[in-house]
Amino acid sequence: MSNSRYDHISDQELLQRHLQERDSSWLGILLERYTLLLFGVCMKYLKDETQAQDAVQQVFLKVIQEVHKYRIDYFKSWLYTVAKNHCLSVLRDKKRTVPVELTENNSVTEAPEEDPEKEAVSPELLKEALESLNAEQRQAVILFYLKKKSYQEISASEGYSxxxxxxxxxxxxxxxxxxxxxxxxxxxxxNG
Known part of the structure; x- marks a missing residue:
């Protein structure tokens, strides 16, 4: 469904059609209408293009799962609030956790402000740890962090939602x- 064919239909009507017909294509048209707005909101808060793109996907998922739970009078405002709250949650989580980053050379490093001794993990240790994960987690982590695949690419290649x-x-x-x-x-x- 091309979005321009539906420009004459209001947000509220698209939302009603989605809820009444249980047809997600109406919600898809509505979300497509606000993809750039969402990306802008996520960039404003996260200040990183990749994180903002991931956040837009997460917001889409959240909307798809939860849109039916709320009485939404102004979809655009509601969507903006969902996006803003998601970004704030991401920022809060970042402050709370010590990020483990998988880098190109397969070493894992701790964030320096959290761990002044900053230990690099050997590729052997990383490989051993990866092999201890269950098959789905291992495959998803390898594809996402090491092969730089997007959520959509992993979903398509592995058959996961x-x-x-x-x-x-x-x-x-x-x-x-x-x-x-x-x-x-x-x-x-x-050793000690």
């Missing part, structure tokens, strides 16, 4: 971080 991809990546990253920390502690204990 976008929500599953997000879950596998987030849980995989968290589990990988915990495994590596555990392995590093054990190595220190064994």
């Amino acid at each position: 976008l929500l599953q991809v997000k879950s596998y990546i987030q849980n995989g990253k968290r589990n990988l971080k915990l495994l590596i920390q555990k392995m590093l502690k054990k190595a220190k204990k064994d």
Whole structure:
């Protein structure tokens, strides 16, 4: 469905059609209408193009899952609020967690402000930790961080929904971080 064919239909009418007919294509037209607005909002808060693109996808998923739970009088305002809250949540989470970054050379590094001793993880340790993840998490983490695939590309190639991809990546990253920390502690204990 090309969006311009539906320019004459108001946001409210598209939303009503989606809710009444349970046809997600109406919601798709509505979301497509505000993709640039969403991207702008996410850039304003996150100040990083890749993070903003990911945030737009997350907001889309959230809207698809939750739009039916609310009485929405002004879709554009509601969508803006959902996007803003998502970005603020991302920023809060960033401050709370010590990010583990998988880099091109397969080493994992801690954020320097959190860990002054900053330990690089050997590729062997990373490989061992990756192999300890379940198959879905391992595959999603490898594709996303090491092969730089988008959520959509992973979803298409692996047959997972976008929500599953997000879950596998987030849980995989968290589990990988915990495994590596555990392995590093054990190595220190064994050597010390």
